[in-house]
Amino acid sequence: MVCPACQSPNVIPDVEIVDHSHISEFSLSVKVLAEPNAMIFTGRVNSELRARVCGNCGHTTLHAVDHKALWQAHQKAEGLTT
Ligand SMILES: [Zn+2]
Secondary structure, eight states: OOOTTTOOSOEEEEEEOEEOSSSSOEEOEEEEESSTTOSSOOOEEEEEEEEEEETTTOOEEEEETTHHHHHHHHHHHTTSOO
16 A cells, blocks of 8 residues: 555555544544435434555545445435335
8 A cells, every 4th residue: 555645655554533522532434324305214324434644745545434334325315226
């Protein structure tokens, strides 16, 4: 794995992204609703975000841990699956 910005191999592969805006710390996450128009059962799927951070230039990319579950929820929301 090399940095896409500077081609350095000094990439930290799996960094927790911490939200300090609350009293305690929370890991940053994303959510997708499989049923976005539902009142209660929205089919909410959460996934923690992790970062890859370049130790040379600081270039950072994000990826969702449960990307497959997010994609399935998105496809359901779009009516592509049942
Ligand atoms: Zn870099």
